[in-house]
Amino acid sequence: MKMCSYLRNILLLVLLNEIHLHTAHGQLSDDYTGHSNADSDENAFDPHNLLKYYATSQTTKEEEVYVFPPLSRLDPGDVGTIVSVELSPGRWFDRITRAVKPPIFEIPDFLSDEECDHIINSAARNGLGTSQIYGEDNEPDPNTQDIFRVSQQTWLNRNNLGGMFLDNLQNKLSTLLNLSKEIIKGSESMQVVNYLPNGHYHAHLDSTRNTGNKPCCFQSSCPTPPGPECCRICRYATVLYFLNNVDGGGETAFPLADADENTMTRFLEGGNLAHQWRNLSNFCHNSSVVIGPKRGTAIMWYSHLMEAETNYLGEIDDYSYHGGCDVTKGTKWIANNWINAATYNERFVKSIWVD
Missing domain, CATH: 1.10.287 (Helix Hairpins)
Known part of the structure; x- marks a missing residue:
């Protein structure tokens, strides 16, 4: 240069x-x-x-030169803080702070009954397969006989959901998170998950750690689905939607939310104690934040810190460990929108999901 x-x-x-x-x-x-010269040589x-x-x-x-848009971050205030936000013209929603580390927000009635049904029906038409896990941090604990994740899933895009539906949803997400629409539109497709009785997902992270200087999957040319040997998952934030009322169980739990430093150190060292807090089949209600599934409610949280100097993707936030508790009766439907973001060093690379 x-x-x-x-x-x-x-x-x-x-x-x-x-x-x-x-x-x-x-x-x-x-x-x-600025003057004409007839005798000049052209x-x-x-x-x-x-x-x-x-x-x-x-x-x-x-x-x-392309530059990935910088990020922003909502101020959670204190636990219990309620902020009224206009997410679509003339429609106001409550944004309730459920935790500060990481910032976790609950938004009741984010989706209407009709929108929930549309997502469920679109997923059923698309077909569901056995859910997978990704990344070393999310591998099953060898000390337990439990299956780490028990559910079925599928992915929905514009072709499945319809252009108008997806545009409206992405506009609401952009406003909710105060992020550029370009970031929202360049993120992964919607994932829809169905849990039957005893279905669950033990405590995990939504992103994978930056080891080996691998690129973010949403900016890479890795095969689909990508493997951890090729790229890493870079999900700045998660918006989870409860699509139905569950007859029993099915809560979303955050075992480490707002934990003190001593607790974090003990829990993350591993061993029996770590096994206990990650196993949500047995220790769901030991979690510091537990949110019951209510149709139409959205939960939003950050899985990464934001670099204060650059306003780009920072380190994974270990406070963001979360999972789905066992469904004890009935069935559970949820959907996830993961918001992908670039690091400062990768800010000149476009998302593979946009033209």
Whole structure:
């Protein structure tokens, strides 16, 4: 980059010298003087035009450089704080703070009954398969016989949900999170998950740690679905929707939310204690934040910190461990919108999900 700047400066000096020499001999062009000269040679060298061309070409190149939009972060206030927000024209919703570390918000009636039914029916038409887990942090504990994740899932995009429905939802998400629509539209497709009795998902992280300097999957050319050996998951925030009322169980739990530093240290060291808080089949209600499934309610939280110096994706927030408690009766439907974001060093790379 320094060499390019050096060569550019040399070229400018040469051009300015040519302008000086031609000016001394009265050879200024019509384009520069603004006067017509019938005796001038149309093919004569005009350094001013060349200089203007150079400057214009540089401006064009600079304008063509893509930069991923910077992030923002909602202030949670204190636990129990309620903020009224207009998420669509004339429609106001309560945003309730459920935790501060990480910021966790509950938004009742975020989706209407009709919107919930539309998502469930779209998922059923698309077909569901066995849910998978991704990343070393989310592997089952070898000390337990429980299956780490028991559910079925599918992915829905514009073709499944319809353009108008998805546009309206993405506009609400952009307003809710105070993030650029470009970030929302460049994020992963919606995931829909169905849990039958005894279905659950033990405490996990939504992102994978930055080991080995792997690129974010949403900015990479890795195969679909990508593997952890190729890229890492970069989900700045999660918006989870409860799509139905569950007859029994099915809560979403955050075992470490607002925990003190000593508790975090003990829990993350591993061993029996770590096994207990991650196993939500047995220890769901030991969690510091437990939110029951209510149709239409959305839960939003941050899985990463935001770098204060750059306003780009920071480190994973270990307070964001969460999971789905066992369904004890009936069935449970949820959907997830994960908001992907770039690090400062990867800010010049576009999402693969946008043109």
